[in-house]
Structures are given as structure tokens and as C-alpha cells.
Amino acid sequence: MTTHLFIPDSQVRDDEPTDQLEWIGRYIVDYKPDVIINAGDFADMPSLSHWDKGKKKSEGKRVAVDFRAARDAMNKLMHPLDAYNSTRRFRKEKQYKPDLHLTLGNHEDRVTRAIEGDAKLEGAFSIEDDLNYEAWGWRVYPFLEVVHIDGVAYSHYFANPMTGKPYGGLAATRLKTIGHSFTMGHVQTLDTAQRFLTNGQRQRALIAGAAYLHNEDYKGPQGNPHWRGIIVKHEVREGGYDLMEVSLDYLCRRYEGTTVKKFCREKYGFEYLGLGDSVEVAA
Numbered sequence: 001m002t003t004h005l006f007i008p009d010s011q012v013r014d015d016e017p018t019d020q021l022e023w024i025g026r027y028i029v030d031y032k033p034d035v036i037i038n039a040g041d042f043a044d045m046p047s048l049s050h051w052d053k054g055k056k057k058s059e060g061k062r063v064a065v066d067f068r069a070a071r072d073a074m075n076k077l078m079h080p081l082d083a084y085n086s087t088r089r090f091r092k093e094k095q096y097k098p099d100l101h102l103t104l105g106n107h108e109d110r111v112t113r114a115i116e117g118d119a120k121l122e123g124a125f126s127i128e129d130d131l132n133y134e135a136w137g138w139r140v141y142p143f144l145e146v147v148h149i150d151g152v153a154y155s156h157y158f159a160n161p162m163t164g165k166p167y168g169g170l171a172a173t174r175l176k177t178i179g180h181s182f183t184m185g186h187v188q189t190l191d192t193a194q195r196f197l198t199n200g201q202r203q204r205a206l207i208a209g210a211a212y213l214h215n216e217d218y219k220g221p222q223g224n225p226h227w228r229g230i231i232v233k234h235e236v237r238e239g240g241y242d243l244m245e246v247s248l249d250y251l252c253r254r255y256e257g258t259t260v261k262k263f264c265r266e267k268y269g270f271e272y273l274g275l276g277d278s279v280e281v282a283a
Contacts, residue, residue: 002150004233004241005033005098008211009041009105009185014069016214017268021073023251024211024230025080029096033232035149036098038138039185039209040105040156043070043131048110067130078136101147102138105156105185109143151239152204153178157186175205181239183231185209188219190227192243202240206231213248213264215273224273248274 005028012018028036047063085095108127115121133140141147146155157166158178166186167174172193175182183206193205210228229247252260264272 001235001237002034003031004035004037004149004152004236005031006154006183006206006208006231006233007036007038008208008228008230009039009107009188010073011041011044011107011212011214012070012073013044013046014065016212017264018073018076018213019256019263019267020211020213020248020251021077022080023248023255025077026255027230027246027251028098029080029084031232032096033098035236036100037147037149037154037183038100038102039154039183040103040143041107041185041209042074042102042105042133043067043108045070045107045110048114063125067125070131074133074136099149100136100138101141101149101154102133103141103145103147103154103156104143106143112143150236150241151181152233152236152241153180153182155182155184157184158182171205171207174207175203178205181205183208188216188223188226190229190245201238204240204243206243210274211248213260213272213274215270221273225275228274 007024010018010021043066045063045066047066081096088095104127108131111125111127111131115126128134144155144157144159146153146158148154158174159166167177169177170193171191175193175195181203185208187207187209189207189209191205191207195203197203208227208231210226211230212228215224227245227247229245229249229251232244232246233241234244235242249260252258252263256263260274261272264270
């Protein structure tokens with residue numbers, strides 16, 4: 001039986017903080033899960049968003065800046081692991097080598113869709129060359145490809161094969177529709193469900209789509225207060241596991257010694273609207 005750590009959507013862009021990625025990287029080294037799965041939408045790629053095309057907020061956006069922001073953020077996430085293993089190499093001790101899997105999201109797929117929509121862009125940039133997640137050791141899966149690990153199906157989201165659109169509904173409804181244990185990102189929520197079969201198998205559904213500090217303008221003050229963090233799954237076997245939620249607030253208190261709300265207010269001057277500890281105490 002193995003331990004999985006799931007990183008929901010980070011939606012990295014140039015003008016937003018990424019301190020949480022360093023906290024997650026440090027937690028990975030401290031906790032040492034066997035398998036790490038990144039949900040995708042690690043890179044936000046706002047310069048290629050068709051939703052913002054022609055709008056004021058799209059002015060000044062540059063693809064090269066988006067790529068650089070994603071690479072810098074991935075380096076921040078992976079640096080604690082690299083530093084740990086460098087020390088182990090120096091001491092000639094066994095290194096920590098988790099299995100790394102990344103399922104590309106619809107935001108990374110903006111790169112592919114931009115090239116498909118304008119042939120002149122072919123060869124100018126690509127996911128492989130400019131995001132280059134493989135350079136950090138990730139095994140990368142195309143958008144909507146499903147990877148099965150210890151009986152759990154992982155993908156950025158799960159789609160109706162007849163329409164290509166994401167299945168809707170709560171986790172319990174999607175579990176019934178999909179028919180097996182699954183974990184996905186994409187939706188900025190935390191929703192879980194489970195069911196027990198007559199053969200003794202436990203099936204679990206997990207939807208967790210937010211591991212970022214910033215607030216999304218389009219969601220407004222009522223839409224941004226949602227859970228943000230990472231998920232640890234203990235004793236994963238045949239699709240069943242024991243679940244542990246690790247919020248960004250917990251990670252901030254653990255590695256910064258303060259709540260995430262106070263951290264964002266004092267370092268960046270904005271109010272973190274994600275769910276967090278309202279009592280500002282040291283970790």
C-alpha cells in the first residue's frame with residue numbers, strides 16, 4: 001500500500017504570489033509520499049485565454065511571460081526536493097525519489113488550442129519546450145488522458161465521451177456516473193464521496209481544484225471563499241484510501257508561523273478570501 005499526495009490547480013501567473021508552492025515542496029520532503037499527482041492547470045496561461053480576448057484585462061499579456069512564470073513556480077515547488085537530495089548525495093545516503101505524475105489541464109491546453117487555431121504559431125512555442133514539466137521529473141499526460149494509480153483514476157477532469165464536456169454534479173453523482181474511484185481538479189471546491197461494494201471494495205470520489213493564494217476576480221467576493229490546499233491519501237489500494245486534508249492555512253502556519261490571512265495581508269497587501277483559520281495564532 002502506498003501514500004499519494006495530490007496537488008490541485010495552482011493557476012500560476014506572473015502577477016500573483018506563489019509562496020504556497022514552496023510550502024508544498026517542503027511538506028513533500030517532510031512527509032515523503034510515495035506518489036505525487038499534480039492535477040494540471042499548474043500554468044494559468046492568461047495571455048492565451050479566449051475568454052479575455054479583446055478585454056481590458058488582456059492588455060499587456062505575453063505568452064513568454066506566462067511560460068517564465070510557470071517555470072519559476074515549478075522550480076519553487078521542486079527546489080526543496082532537489083535541495084534535500086543534494087544533501088543526501090553529499091552524504092552518500094539514499095535519496096528520496098517519489099513517482100511524479102502531472103495531468104495537463106485546460107489552461108495548459110490553451111497552448112495547444114492557440115497553435116491549432118493559428119498555424120503560424122507552430123514551432124514558435126509548445127507545452128513540451130516552454131513549460132517543459134518533464135525537466136523536473138514529472139511524467140506528463142495529455143489533457144483529459146486518464147492515469148490509473150493503485151486503483152484510482154486521475155485526470156484534470158472527467159468528461160462525457162459523447163460531448164467532451166465535464167460531468168456535472170456533486171462528487172457522489174459523478175462517482176455513480178464514472179463507476180470507479182477517481183480524483184480530479186478543475187472545480188474550485190473540495191467535495192468527496194465514497195461507496196462500499198458488496199465485494200468489499202471501497203470506491204472514492206475526490207474533487208479538489210484550488211491550491212493557490214490569489215483571489216479570482218471573476219468569482220467575486222462570494223465565490224472566492226472556498227477550501228484551498230493539498231490532499232494526502234494513506235494506504236491507497238484498489239481505489240480505496242484514508243483521506244487527509246492539508247489546507248494552505250495549515251501549511252502557512254507550519255512554515256511561516258502565521259495564518260495565511262495575516263501572511264497575505266502583511267506581505268502582499270490583499271485579503272486572502274479562501275477558507276482559513278480566523279484566529280491569528282502562531283503555528
